[in-house]
Amino acid sequence: MSADGGATAGGFDPRAAHIRVAIADDRRLIGESLAALVGGMEGFAVSAAYTGEEALGEVVAHPPDVLLVGVAGGHSSPLELARSLRRLVPETEIVLVADALVPELVTFVLGEHVNGVILTHTPAADLAACLDRVAHGHAVLPANWHRVLARDPDDPLESLSERQLEVLTLAAEGLSYQDIATRLFISSNTVKFHLRTIYLRLGVRNRAAAARLVNERAVYGRLAIMFSRT
DSSP states (O other), rough: OOOTEETTTEEGGGGOOOEEEEEEEHHHHHHHHHHHHHHTSTTEEEEEOOOOOHHHHHHHSSOOOOEEEETTTTOHHHHHHHHHHHHHHHSSSEEESSSSOOHHHHHHHHHTOBBBEEEEOOOOHHHHHHHHHHTTTTTBTTTTTHHHHHOOOTTTGGGGHHHHHHHHHHTTTTHHHHHHHHTTOHHHHHHHHHHHHHOOOOOOSHHHHHHHHHHHHHHHHHHHHHHHHO
16 A cells, blocks of 8 residues: 655655655554654655565565565564565665564574664654665664573573663672662662562572572673673
């Protein structure tokens, strides 16, 4: 279904924008919403919003500068679409649009030479910057992609949030509730709440058991990466 953003009655007008974008998403509401958003950005025009099945023929016939491929629920069909189009239309830059970054998507991007992943909660201003980078041949991935790739789904520590990992790390170092609270700019009660939640998720009863689990799993290397982010 064609979107506005520079289209004319006879089809897409290539003079209307520097960067031509198409969207392929079987969720029509999502695809058309994304088309409206991108089409309203200065310097961009949307040629069309397709379903995946439509895109395979239309994008080959009328290649855009950038194709956004919606990925929902980890389904493999959008990835197969992206893989096929990368082979058939090598001049088009392809970016996956996903609700969350999972290891399978990062592996696909690195292995299939598509241009990256943009998350659906990305602010509009950041989206424009990402599309501009992609159109000029750069790859885009969320800043935490390397940590996502390193996650072990069988490790109970992977169920913890970054804040919980911060609290657990300081607790394992022997800091008191108040010292942890001061270090993280939160209250002592919040520290206690986090630790109770952590113990439940890890299946342990106290700080000593949690600290032993941290040491056994050797997660300090991953935490060092998290704390060193810029």
